[in-house]
Amino acid sequence: AQSVTQLGSHVSVSEGALVLLRCNYSSSVPPYLFWYVQYPNQGLQLLLKYTTGATLVKGINGFEAEFKKSETSFHLTKPSAHMSDAAEYFCAVSGGLWGSKLTFGKGITLSVRP
Amino acid sequence: EAGVVQSPRYKIIEKKQPVAFWCNPISGHNTLYWYLQNLGQGPELLIRYENEEAVDDSQLPKDRFSAERLKGVDSTLKIQPAELGDSAVYLCASSTTGQGNTQYFGPGTRLTVL
Numbered sequence: 305a306q307s308v309t310q311l312g313s314h315v316s317v318s319e320g321a322l323v324l325l326r327c328n329y330s331s332s333v334p335p336y337l338f339w340y341v342q343y344p345n346q347g348l349q350l351l352l353k354y355t356t357g358a359t360l361v362k363g364i365n366g367f368e369a370e371f372k373k374s375e376t377s378f379h380l381t382k383p384s385a386h387m388s389d390a391a392e393y394f395c396a397v398s399g400g401l402w403g404s405k406l407t408f409g410k411g412i413t414l415s416v417r418p
Numbered sequence: 419e420a421g422v423v424q425s426p427r428y429k430i431i432e433k434k435q436p437v438a439f440w441c442n443p444i445s446g447h448n449t450l451y452w453y454l455q456n457l458g459q460g461p462e463l464l465i466r467y468e469n470e471e472a473v474d475d476s477q478l479p480k481d482r483f484s485a486e487r488l489k490g491v492d493s494t495l496k497i498q499p500a501e502l503g504d505s506a507v508y509l510c511a512s513s514t515t516g517q518g519n520t521q522y523f524g525p526g527t528r529l530t531v532l
Contacts, residue, residue: 313458336518347422347509347523348461355518394460404449404517405474408460 306331306397310409318417323367323382325412327395330376337378338396338406339369348394354378365389390416420444422524424510430530436498439527443491443512450487451521452495453509461509467493468515497529505531 307330317323329335336355340348352363359371369380378395392413396406423442431437443450448469453461464483466474469490478485482501487493497504507528511521 308460338520340523345525345528347525348511349523350520353518353520396460399517403466403474404513404515404519404521405463405466406451406453406461406521408462410458411460 306335306399306407308395308397308407308409310395310412312412313410314413314415316415316417317385319387320384323380323385323389323414325380325393325395325414327369327378327380327409328376329378329395329397331397331399333399335397336399337369337371338398339363339367339378339380340394340396340408342392342394342411344391351380351393385414385416387416387418390414422510422512422522424508424524424527426527427525428528428530430532431500433502433531434499436496437500437529438494438496439508439510439529441493441495441510441524443493443510444522446514447512447522448490448515449513449519450493451511451513452485452493453511453523455507455509455526457506464495500529500531502531505529 309328338353339351354371362368394411396408450467452464455461467487507526509526510524513519513521
């Protein structure tokens, strides 16, 4: 089975500080990996995804993530947090026998302090 | 281009009543998904359609939930009768066919069962 682990439910950073949101996955086949962001009372918006090729993936709003197969990780980073980054972030995996079905982690709430 | 449209955005009903949610996917997207998102959790797949065919409904509680996508475009998800535990956000997403393709999410319907 596929699974995603997002450690911790809440991360708080100061404006301008590094953002690091961790994601580890379990998959028996090469995975497709995604990060989505959800603002209050809205649907999920894709930040970035890894399918094949370059393991460092750049997304919208200055976010990037690196696929590390040996560590089964796909951590999300942003060099400098903005107030507008405050939201909930979900890591997800798909692929293999599960086709296009997305398996999500529980999500991490990011707070940004002025 | 219009995104995924869902209605209603909010619904409050008494337990044992029926309820229906409607989804209009992005034009040209053959694959349509319904996800359930409980408070503080990531979305979980209920059903996936490829055109008119439900190709993955293993997580759909078929005793009370039903779904249809008659013309391969719009879809309706129904609950009858609703239970208190059905209170959640119901998300619809669509994508082009194929693994690793981006799923685009609608804003969701927030259901409250009293």
